[in-house]
Amino acid sequence: MSPAAAPRLTGLQRQVLFFYRRVIRTVRTLPRAERGDISRYARNEFERYRDVDKKNYQLVEHLMRKGARQLELATDKNVSGISFRQLQQPA
Amino acid sequence: MVSKETANEGSTAYAQGGISAVFGKDDSVESHIQDTMRAGGYLNTYGAVEAVCREGPQLVLDLVEMGAVFTQGEQGGLDLTREGGHSHRRVVHAADVTGREVERALLKTARDHPNIRIMECHAAVDLVMGEVGGRRQCLGLDVLDIRAGAMQRVVAPVTLLASGGAGHIYPNTTNPHVSTGDGMAMALRAGASLSNLEFVQFHPTGFYTGELGQTFLISEAVRGEGGHLLNIAGHRFMDQYDDRLELAPRDVVARSIHDQMMSRGETHVLLDISHEPSSAINHHFPNIAARVKEYGIDITKDPIPVVPTQHYCCGGVQTGLFGETDIAGLYACGEVAHTGLHGANRLASNSLLEGLVLAARAVEPSIAFRETAVSQAGPALHHATTSADFTGAYSVAKLPKDVAESVAAKRVEMTQLMWGAAGIVRHRADMKAALPRLTQLYGEAWDLRREHGVSPQLQELVNLITVGNLIMVSALERKESRGLHFTPDYPALSKELACTVINAFEAGIELHAVFASPESLQNICKTLAAPAVDSPLPPGCEPPATSEAEATGPL
Numbered sequence: 001m002s003p004a005a006a007p008r009l010t011g012l013q014r015q016v017l018f019f020y021r022r023v024i025r026t027v028r029t030l031p032r033a034e035r036g037d038i039s040r041y042a043r044n045e046f047e048r049y050r051d052v053d054k055k056n057y058q059l060v061e062h063l064m065r066k067g068a069r070q071l072e073l074a075t076d077k078n079v080s081g082i083s084f085r086q087l088q089q090p091a
Numbered sequence: 092m093v094s095k096e097t098a099n100e101g102s103t104a105y106a107q108g109g110i111s112a113v114f115g116k117d118d119s120v121e122s123h124i125q126d127t128m129r130a131g132g133y134l135n136t137y138g139a140v141e142a143v144c145r146e147g148p149q150l151v152l153d154l155v156e157m158g159a160v161f162t163q164g165e166q167g168g169l170d171l172t173r174e175g176g177h178s179h180r181r182v183v184h185a186a187d188v189t190g191r192e193v194e195r196a197l198l199k200t201a202r203d204h205p206n207i208r209i210m211e212c213h214a215a216v217d218l219v220m221g222e223v224g225g226r227r228q229c230l231g232l233d234v235l236d237i238r239a240g241a242m243q244r245v246v247a248p249v250t251l252l253a254s255g256g257a258g259h260i261y262p263n264t265t266n267p268h269v270s271t272g273d274g275m276a277m278a279l280r281a282g283a284s285l286s287n288l289e290f291v292q293f294h295p296t297g298f299y300t301g302e303l304g305q306t307f308l309i310s311e312a313v314r315g316e317g318g319h320l321l322n323i324a325g326h327r328f329m330d331q332y333d334d335r336l337e338l339a340p341r342d343v344v345a346r347s348i349h350d351q352m353m354s355r356g357e358t359h360v361l362l363d364i365s366h367e368p369s370s371a372i373n374h375h376f377p378n379i380a381a382r383v384k385e386y387g388i389d390i391t392k393d394p395i396p397v398v399p400t401q402h403y404c405c406g407g408v409q410t411g412l413f414g415e416t417d418i419a420g421l422y423a424c425g426e427v428a429h430t431g432l433h434g435a436n437r438l439a440s441n442s443l444l445e446g447l448v449l450a451a452r453a454v455e456p457s458i459a460f461r462e463t464a465v466s467q468a469g470p471a472l473h474h475a476t477t478s479a480d481f482t483g484a485y486s487v488a489k490l491p492k493d494v495a496e497s498v499a500a501k502r503v504e505m506t507q508l509m510w511g512a513a514g515i516v517r518h519r520a521d522m523k524a525a526l527p528r529l530t531q532l533y534g535e536a537w538d539l540r541r542e543h544g545v546s547p548q549l550q551e552l553v554n555l556i557t558v559g560n561l562i563m564v565s566a567l568e569r570k571e572s573r574g575l576h577f578t579p580d581y582p583a584l585s586k587e588l589a590c591t592v593i594n595a596f597e598a599g600i601e602l603h604a605v606f607a608s609p610e611s612l613q614n615i616c617k618t619l620a621a622p623a624v625d626s627p628l629p630p631g632c633e634p635p636a637t638s639e640a641e642a643t644g645p646l
Contacts, residue, residue, distance in 0.1 A: 070603065072618055078611030080589055085526075085564055085602045087533050087595070 010054055012061075019064055020046055023071055030074065038074050041084050042067075092207060093234055093245065095214045095254075095269050095547075098198055102255045102266055102426060103443065106190025107310040107378070108174055109182035110447065111440040112147040115171055118179040120144050127441060130176045130340045131434020132574035134287070134588055136609055139430040142412055143441070143448045150447045151183055159196035161185050172375075174311040174439035176340040182440045187310055187378045190443060210245070212237045214547050215254065215273055216485070218281040218421065219244060221471040227282060228468060229421035230475040235487065235545050242481035242545065246472055248464035249420055249457045252278060252408060253446070256426040257558040259551075261401035261514070262506040265297055265308040271551040272558035274427040278408040279557060283418045284594045284616040286429040287406035288558070289565035290575040292437055293515050295320075295344040297400025299359035300386060306400045307382050309362055311439045313395075314338060316375055318364035320348065321394060323357050342436045342575045345399040349515045352398070361394035399515055403442060405433040405575060406565070409592065409616050414453030417616040420464060422457055424449045431609065435574020488544035498539065498548050501532055502555065508532075509559050513566050519580045526563050532556050560602070565591040568604045592616060 009017070020042075027039045045067065052059055074082050092098065113123050123144040128135050151169075155161065161183050164170040171180040185192035201207045219231040231246040254274030258266025279285060296313070297306035314320070314337040322328050332347035333339035339347075348360050364372055369391040373380055380390050388395055407429040414422040414430075425446040432445050464472075481487070490498065512518075512525035536553045543549060569576050571585035592605045592615050607615045 069618055073603070073605055073615070076607070076611070076615065076618070078608045078615065079605050080587060080608075081568060081604075081606035083564070083568060083604045085530070085604070087530055087560060087602055 012057065013054055016060065016064065019067060023067065026071060026075055038082070092201065092209045093213050093215055093232060094209065094211050095237075095273070097211050098201075098209050099194055100267055100269055101194075102258075102270055103190045103194045103446070105265060105267060105308065106193075106443055107187045107308055108312045109172060109184030109189045109440045110147070110151055110193070110443040111174075111177065111181050111438070112151045112183055112444065113144065113179075113181055114148060114151075114169055114183070115179050115181055118181050122178055123181065126176055126178050127432070127438045128434065130436050130438040130574075131432075132436060132584075133434065134573060134590065134609065135434030136431020136612070138412055139432045142452070143430075143432050143445055146448050146451070147444045150451055154193060154196060154447070157196050157200050159185070159192055161189075161192070172312050173315045173338075175314060175335075175338045175344065176438045177315075177440075182312070182315075184312070187312065187376045193443060193447075210234070210236075213243070214550060215277060216242070216545055216550060218250065218277050218418075219246065219475050220281055220418075221468075221475055223419070223464070223468040223471045226419055228419040228464070228471065229281060230468065230472055233479065233481075233485070235547065235550070237547060240487050240489075242479075242485060242487055244475070244479040246475045248461045248468060248472065249422065251414065251422040251424060251450075251453060251457065252427045253423075253425045253450070254427045256404040256407075257555065258401045258404075259502075260506065260509050260555050260559045260562065261291075262303045262503075262510050263297060263306050263398070264304075264401040265294055265306055266401070267305060272554045273551070274423065275404075275407055275561070276554035276557040278416065278418070278421070278423065278427075279561070279593070279595050281418055281421070282594070283416045283421065284409045284592050285407060285561060286409040286431075286590050286592050286612060286616075287435075287565070288404070288562045288593065289513075289569050289591060290405035290433070290435050291401060291513070291562060292341060292403040292405060292575055293345045293399040294402035295341055295348050295399050296362050296395075296397035297402070298383060298386075299396040299398040301358070306398075308400070308402070309379060309383075309395055309397055310376070311341070313362060313364055313376060313379065314344075316364065316371070317367050318362050319366070320344070320397075321361040321363055322351050322355060323359075323361065325361075328360075340436060341402075341439065342577075345515055346577060348397075348399050359396045359398040362397045363394035364390060365392050365394065403437055405429070405435070405437050406562075406591075409612060410449075411613060412449075412452065413456040414449050415456060417613075420460065420468075422453050424453055431612070435576065484541045484544060486544040488546040488549065490543060490546050490548065494539065494543060495548060498536075498552050501535065502552050505529065505532055505552075505556055505559055509562070513559075513563050515577070517566055517576065517578045519567065519578060522563055522567050526560075526567070529556065529560050529563055533560055561593050564602055564604050565593060568606050 023042045113120050127140045162170040169183050172182045173180040213234040216233045218229050221230045229250050252274035255270050257272030258264030258270045296309040329336040333343050372391050407427050408423040410423050410428045414424045508525045512521040533556045536556050568591045570581045572582050589606045
């Protein structure tokens with residue numbers, strides 16, 4: 001597909017993609033033993049919300065804020081472990 | 092003051108041994124600090140330990156001024172007993188019913204105060220949350236008036252949780268039936284962080300009768316005043332486990348008894364104080380003597396059958412040194428809170444002390460916060476008052492018989508899972524096997540709640556299973572044995588000191604457990620605190636409806 005035919009992304013969509021790339025780059029800086037779980041979790045999260053409407057600004061921004069907090073925790077030097085557990089099936 | 096039962100029903104009334112405070116002339120605050128840190132596996136928050144040990148004695152004297160009557164020593168002054176883990180005699184007591192006496196004095200003062208209204212038989216259901224100045228704030232409480240069968244909203248600029256522990260997560264506990272983790276679960280749903288929940292204290296000597304449920308506690312002080320632990324064959328055994336014998340800290344004694352029982356295939360051990368003078372026994376332990384006499388046991392002649400029993404939750408809602416949580420407008424005090432005082436294991440008689448000191452410390456800051464909140468949170472408080480919606484999952488339920496039976500069965504199943512996997516000795520394989528079912532029970536409990544609405548039994552089930560999940564997740568995070576958390580898979584202490592902090596980013600849908608150094612706890616909690624702009628989604632709810640606005644963006 002030529003660059004001219006590629007779908008035009010909104011500003012918010014570009015923010016999400018930029019954030020995703022930041023997450024992947026950051027995970028690569030973590031100790032090898034921790035990378036797998038966090039990387040898998042991050043990919044699952046982005047996949048889970050892939051179909052959220054691009055105009056659902058409130059939800060997208062909420063998810064980005066949540067992701068940013070999770071990334072901050074995962075990379076905090078005082079944090080020696082982090083896990084994520086689903087208590088309920090997501091809606 | 093909102094109380095699920097009558098105002099005097101809570102763990103305080105059952106606290107027997109006493110309140111630890113430095114009064115002895117050979118004693119010192121530094122010694123009390125060191126005893127507390129040692130018992131806590133050095134996972135304690137030093138600032139909390141120092142504040143509580145230093146400020147405790149004056150507050151005990153204030154209790155006396157308020158009308159509390161403590162046992163007097165032979166030479167005058169307060170009688171000081173000794174309990175396991177304490178290097179000096181420093182436990183102030185009222186015979187063997189100290190908590191009951193403290194509560195009596197405090198409740199009388201509260202009831203006599205014209206500004207205090209006590210709402211008894213009102214079960215807290217959820218914290219009311221709103222947004223003030225760009226941050227989430229607690230604006231009060233939704234409660235179920237049990238007698239009237241109606242939901243009610245109590246709007247307040249400041250809320251303090253003093254809802255106690257969650258002992259009924261386990262099949263046997265010394266806790267009264269109201270201790271179902273309500274405050275901890277509500278705080279989690281509101282977005283607060285909870286810490287160190289894996290540190291559950293099992294009192295070594297709950298009175299063994301062969302029945303399940305609330306167990307009568309045979310006080311630490313019985314060992315402190317010379318009681319010996321014997322196996323069924325009549326032999327003392329603590330010398331096999333610890334040089335301090337019966338005065339070793341509770342976690343050591345509980346594990347020792349557990350090991351004796353498991354290795355010998357027995358259901359209990361014996362606690363014998365009959366070798367001490369009868370007059371001293373009856374003077375010091377009149378309540379214990381009377382209770383066990385109902386089962387035909389004379390403690391001046393017979394040994395008392397005892398078994399390790401869930402007793403206290405050392406972890407809880409993370410607070411600072413003034414009872415403040417990471418949710419604006421929400422404070423927590425007592426067993427529901429984690430101040431860091433207890434570390435990995437609570438020193439005997441430090442629990443009443445903690446409640447006393449932290450409650451006093453929370454007074455001025457919460458008054459100051461209230462004054463700010465009233466000026467800034469007016470619209471939010473007004474909105475909270477007028478927006479209460481007690482329909483659907485928040486309507487009052489009368490459970491059909493089959494549903495009530497299902498709720499009861501799930502509760503029993505949960506207690507068996509917790510005791511089997513997250514009891515005194517924890518095998519990781521057992522915990523990993525139990526957690527999926529525990530998580531499933533959580534979903535089933537919420538499904539029942541959404542279908543039927545609010546009832547005391549269902550709400551307690553939801554809260555118990557919530558806290559059970561948190562304890563299990565926390566226990567799995569900790570890959571070491573420290574204090575009350577013992578796992579044969581990691582029997583040694585880890586080189587680093589770290590606390591487990593849990594937060595539910597999306598109000599009960601997902602848990603984040605973080606293992607972080609004690610000094611960083613407050614900062615970690617700030618990071619975990621729910622976002623300012625929008626509230627977390629209630630469990631199982633659909634995402635918000637699609638916005639009608641046109642697509643716009645910075646580019």
